[in-house]
Amino acid sequence: MIATTWGCSATVRDNFFEDHADAAEVETFVEEVSRNTTILEDTIRRNEGLFNVMERLKVDRNIRERIIFALANEATLTRLMPGERFAAVFDSDTSQILEFIYFADPITTHIIKISYEDDGIEVSHFLEEKPHRIRHRLIKGTLNASSLDAELRNMGLSPQFAQVAIRVLESKISFRSDARRGDNFELLLEEIVYEDMVDGIAVEQTLPGRTNVLFVAYSGVRTNEHRGYRFFDGPGSSYNGHYAEDGEALTSSAWRYPLDRIHVTSPYGRRRHPVTGRVTMHNGVDYRASSGTRVYAIADGRVTKSTFDNTSGHYIAIRHRDNTSSYYLHLSRRNVNVGANVTRGQVIGLSGNTGLSTGPHLHFGFKLANGAWTNPLNMRMIATPKLTGDKLNELRVQIEATRRIYNELNTAR
Numbered sequence: 001m002i003a004t005t006w007g008c009s010a011t012v013r014d015n016f017f018e019d020h021a022d023a024a025e026v027e028t029f030v031e032e033v034s035r036n037t038t039i040l041e042d043t044i045r046r047n048e049g050l051f052n053v054m055e056r057l058k059v060d061r062n063i064r065e066r067i068i069f070a071l072a073n074e075a076t077l078t079r080l081m082p083g084e085r086f087a088a089v090f091d092s093d094t095s096q097i098l099e100f101i102y103f104a105d106p107i108t109t110h111i112i113k114i115s116y117e118d119d120g121i122e123v124s125h126f127l128e129e130k131p132h133r134i135r136h137r138l139i140k141g142t143l144n145a146s147s148l149d150a151e152l153r154n155m156g157l158s159p160q161f162a163q164v165a166i167r168v169l170e171s172k173i174s175f176r177s178d179a180r181r182g183d184n185f186e187l188l189l190e191e192i193v194y195e196d197m198v199d200g201i202a203v204e205q206t207l208p209g210r211t212n213v214l215f216v217a218y219s220g221v222r223t224n225e226h227r228g229y230r231f232f233d234g235p236g237s238s239y240n241g242h243y244a245e246d247g248e249a250l251t252s253s254a255w256r257y258p259l260d261r262i263h264v265t266s267p268y269g270r271r272r273h274p275v276t277g278r279v280t281m282h283n284g285v286d287y288r289a290s291s292g293t294r295v296y297a298i299a300d301g302r303v304t305k306s307t308f309d310n311t312s313g314h315y316i317a318i319r320h321r322d323n324t325s326s327y328y329l330h331l332s333r334r335n336v337n338v339g340a341n342v343t344r345g346q347v348i349g350l351s352g353n354t355g356l357s358t359g360p361h362l363h364f365g366f367k368l369a370n371g372a373w374t375n376p377l378n379m380r381m382i383a384t385p386k387l388t389g390d391k392l393n394e395l396r397v398q399i400e401a402t403r404r405i406y407n408e409l410n411t412a413r
Helices: 010-016 023-032 050-056 061-072 148-154 159-170 389-412
Strands: 002-006 037-043 085-091 097-105 108-117 120-129 133-142 184-198 201-206 212-220 224-231 241-243 264-266 269-272 279-282 285-288 294-296 301-309 313-320 325-334 347-351 361-367
Touching: 037 050, 050 061, 050 085, 061 097, 061 108, 061 120, 061 264, 133 148, 133 389, 148 159, 148 184, 159 184, 159 212, 159 224, 184 389, 212 389, 224 389, 301 325, 313 347
Parallel strands: none
Antiparallel strands: 002 037, 037 085, 085 097, 097 108, 108 120, 133 184, 184 201, 184 212, 212 224, 224 241, 264 285, 269 279, 285 361, 294 347, 301 313, 313 325, 325 347, 325 361
């Protein structure tokens, strides 16, 4: 952990913000924090979460939850990796925390600002991004390796994006039985490019975490031709995914998301409970959802619980046809009773803040047929098997835009 007293030293400021802001950004930041401050910086370590970092950064327990809640609403905290950086800025005189900072990637910085008023504490989020641009890249090839995954990796594509392409196609193609050497494939990537300094030289870099597969196609004698297009319905939308031209979702999943927009604020696994402070097993995931947001049944089934308790608040449990069960906690309203038959996509209630909860959200849990809890993030879900209406029309608009990009790149080859 690095501790720095922030006063008038330009050297101190430059060292702390190295690789995170240019001179103008640093000066703006200095003007906003006029008092002498102390900065503590630390990183995520192996098998750790954000609570561990906040402890080392000496963030007051009474405000940790509010900072995490504000940050989780704007940034993805479910897959923090060792080495990811955080910082806390304190007033040197009062020792009160003024800002909590998350350096999400080389161009993105999330700043949680804390202000102290007579009537309480205000917590607000600010986003800073370095200049960047969008670049499109077309990849075309012929299957010569033992699999499409191996072929794409041989071409330098990361395993992450190779798997995206394969998952899109495997809902229509049996690669094990029908793929043949000589089959053709295409991928259109959308990449974020920024300028970084390497040994004093400006070098273009890409952000893999923000790369999108806009288009994927595969054709062969046994497979015929199949195309998939990325549909973007807005940040966190459960409709985001890949679809065929007629709106068919290209996934083999039968599960529907429980919300229209998905943003995980707390993942599955062991964590320090945000209210009790005890380290416990979190048997589900928490999704951001303001009070009154519609909650959907993820699959057909029968309601086995629709009740209230002081921990879960208003909650519903549904047993599905394969004897698995889904759980929906902290609701503000329950629309179904025990014994009711529900269908996938049916509105079963509204999200809320009931029970042992620090703010409005949906806790979603899932039990296997043997009664064991499992991580819902490992389940492949979709919002709908097929887009219709306005969403289908918007898909067609996006497909045309993707085709224009494809034609420009294909012509230039």
